[in-house]
Amino acid sequence: MQALTKDISRLTIPTPFLVGPVNCYLIRGEALVLVDTGPKTTEAREALRRQLAENKVSAEDIDLVILTHHHPDHIGLLEEFPPKTKVHAHPKVRPWLKAEDLFFKQARLFYHDLYMTHGVPVSLIALIEKQNANYLRFASAGNVDVELTERSVIDGLEGWSVLETPGHAQSHISLYREADGVMLAGDHLIEHISSNAIIEPPYDGESTRPKTLLQYRNSLKKCRHVKTAYSGHGKEVIAPRNLIQARLAEQEKKAAQFKALMGDQPVTCYDLCVRKYDHVVQKQPALTISETLGHLDLLEEQGEVCMTLEGNTIYYQRV
Numbered sequence: 001m002q003a004l005t006k007d008i009s010r011l012t013i014p015t016p017f018l019v020g021p022v023n024c025y026l027i028r029g030e031a032l033v034l035v036d037t038g039p040k041t042t043e044a045r046e047a048l049r050r051q052l053a054e055n056k057v058s059a060e061d062i063d064l065v066i067l068t069h070h071h072p073d074h075i076g077l078l079e080e081f082p083p084k085t086k087v088h089a090h091p092k093v094r095p096w097l098k099a100e101d102l103f104f105k106q107a108r109l110f111y112h113d114l115y116m117t118h119g120v121p122v123s124l125i126a127l128i129e130k131q132n133a134n135y136l137r138f139a140s141a142g143n144v145d146v147e148l149t150e151r152s153v154i155d156g157l158e159g160w161s162v163l164e165t166p167g168h169a170q171s172h173i174s175l176y177r178e179a180d181g182v183m184l185a186g187d188h189l190i191e192h193i194s195s196n197a198i199i200e201p202p203y204d205g206e207s208t209r210p211k212t213l214l215q216y217r218n219s220l221k222k223c224r225h226v227k228t229a230y231s232g233h234g235k236e237v238i239a240p241r242n243l244i245q246a247r248l249a250e251q252e253k254k255a256a257q258f259k260a261l262m263g264d265q266p267v268t269c270y271d272l273c274v275r276k277y278d279h280v281v282q283k284q285p286a287l288t289i290s291e292t293l294g295h296l297d298l299l300e301e302q303g304e305v306c307m308t309l310e311g312n313t314i315y316y317q318r319v
Helices: 042-054 091-098 101-117 122-136 212-221 240-262 269-277 285-301
Strands: 008-013 022-028 032-035 064-066 086-089 160-164 173-177 182-186 228-231 305-310 313-318
Touching (some): 101 122, 122 285, 212 285, 269 285, 269 313
Antiparallel strands (some): 008 022, 022 032
């Protein structure tokens, strides 16, 4: 537990994931607010309880929980809180908390079809499905009591407003306080690593997959005015504008690397992924494929590559 300002404390919760510990934030306003919870593990539960106690509060005292997005390391301990604790989150968090069979079935079908059309071997698709199922074990069931969207204000949290920051997750929001330029950034902006713009299925009312890296770039640009960003992982980011500019430049540089790796013949997303990430694609196939497809989306938007469909397979070629 670390006090950051007179009203914000950081709780650092262990996770079983490569990203390492997750940061949750306790805000003392008119209401007592916890931003994110940590994953559903015994170690995380003990750490959350201990650090809340160090702040002289318990789960029973929390008036509302705000979820920055739906990933398990941010929602997994939601069941620790009593029914009176109101859950605030983006509407797209709801299906992940409700664990509806139809939603997850549609998501599995989306990913299976996506990977097949982009040339991913069946054996690797099976591995991704197994890894995804294991990952979701660390999530939690629950409900969204109050939906948060762009410019929402939160009762009991005067001076704060919501920024929709999709890219890393379709459900991602950040909290911003104009008075001192502080942002609780979740996984939107992390100092020591670049957030992966993870490919997701379309939600209700959407017909095509979101182009997540393009979204993420727009979300980064809208946060250049922030003075301090408290992140979901690692230390705070001072003067985020500099890091944002660096991230945008890194993405453009990586897109150029992908283009150079394409050669002169049409390639699938998976072929290109293997050329770029041959050392990790078998260990982290979903993330490396998301990274590759996101940069192909960027190159296509810039007019650097074109996409063609041959049979049931999508190919990319340099323009």
